[in-house]
Amino acid sequence: MSQHRPPGAPERPVAVPALPDLPEATVARLPEYLRALHNLAENGHDTVSSEWLATAAGVNSAKLRKDLSHLGSYGTRGVGYDVALLIDQIEYVLGLTQRRTVALVGVGNLGHALAGYDGFATRGFRIAALFDADPVRVGEEINGLVVRHVDELSRVATEESIAIGVIATPAAAAQRVADRLVAGGVTSILNFAPCVLSVPDGVDVRKVDLAVELQILSFHEHRKASLTALPAVGEAPLTPLPGNLAATDPQEAIGT
Amino acid sequence: MSQHRPPGAPERPVAVPALPDLPEATVARLPEYLRALHNLAENGHDTVSSEWLATAAGVNSAKLRKDLSHLGSYGTRGVGYDVALLIDQIEYVLGLTQRRTVALVGVGNLGHALAGYDGFATRGFRIAALFDADPVRVGEEINGLVVRHVDELSRVATEESIAIGVIATPAAAAQRVADRLVAGGVTSILNFAPCVLSVPDGVDVRKVDLAVELQILSFHEHRKASLTALPAVGEAPLTPLPGNLAATDPQEAIGT
């Protein structure tokens, strides 16, 4: 329990002894708040109002207050939130007070980039091992880590107490990698492969599919285009669309 | 409905003339269904039941049926859904019947990987231009595309009718890039930079933050650890955790 409270509150014992169970939507927003708070702290602010923080995080202030209220009452009415205290609380709740070790499987195109992504290290995660199935890649050194063969995955995961496994392999290999991660005791997986993983209860999987994001955007593009093509709706384009962006274009205004 | 069947249309009618406005949650799942359907089609299946497809997509079958019902009635009771027809419908709704052009800004660590990611091309997106602010990188050729300077962004975006902008720059540069994309007429942005973008109404932004995903997983790790530390809950580990996977990690098992 790193919770050093140097000058702070000797009154208050350990602040958050029990882990409250937060709504999932709240959990997903806490990292965003945390990032905004770190920015504030770097700029010398020591308190912040919900309004300010909400704007910085891109959410409604009422939502932010409700989210933070789930952690406990760490604000001061009439003043705002203590930035440093709030950072501590959120980091504690998110389990970031201890550095978690990450194993990255698949050092292809994407995996290579992830291995070099410093956003992980700067936010409390340490990539502890790299794996790949391709013998050509095994032995390669990336960012000071040697790529191991995926056959060693389970053993190494156990030995190194890997907390989180990141799968950046082709879809065809992802399930087997997941199985090995689970066999190695890993209970959290971040999956970049475009496929559904089946894992036993108690193992959390989050999926990031880059193409899916584009497809969602594509839908909105499609919808927006079909709206501008039907001027019936009371939706006038605010900005004068550049050029002759065909209003009633059969192929949806791509023609130009 | 406007069911205007253009002379070109063969047997199969164009089916969905008007774009239904779908729940956002449904839109987010459609790409997953689509991927599962393509897998089925490759394996020779021509019909599929909601149960099967739901399993393949990792969702509840009732949810899947309700999602698909928003597109219209394209299933056959007692039989299931026609795979090819459903693919067509989903692709149409998602606006994938036309290839959308993508501009990628920031060819650093992550951007480089995205530029080479074939998952975009295989799913109907074409990366049409690369940009970076670093003069050293400008002129470099990646995957057959020459990196241009970000100053050209607005102009090129307009000229090439870029539909989607992908931001893979450091956070500090992201807002300015977004502004330039908007100025170039781009109305959909996929943001990998860890910051909030402010854009005018009518512009859609989706954010992917790799570190946030890890932090969410970290929370669940933390919660799971605090649960195993309190055996009061009726939650017994199903699988005998392999080896000496520190069940009572001193740093994690708070109370004990």
Place this chain on the structure above:
DNA sequence: CGCGATTTGTGCGTGTCTTCACAAGCGCTT
């Protein structure tokens, strides 16, 4: 010491999402 300005924390109405359960519909078999 009291008052007003300010900001948090939250009760509550509203809307969205999820899930269950079942009627309606389809094809196959007899």
Place this chain on the structure above:
DNA sequence: AAGCGCTTGTGAAGACACGCACAAATCGCG
């Protein structure tokens, strides 16, 4: 042609999330 099994599509209920609006609490100032 009628019955039967199977699957879709959907009404309804529950769960969850959101945002308003306001009471409660705190600070600063006269």
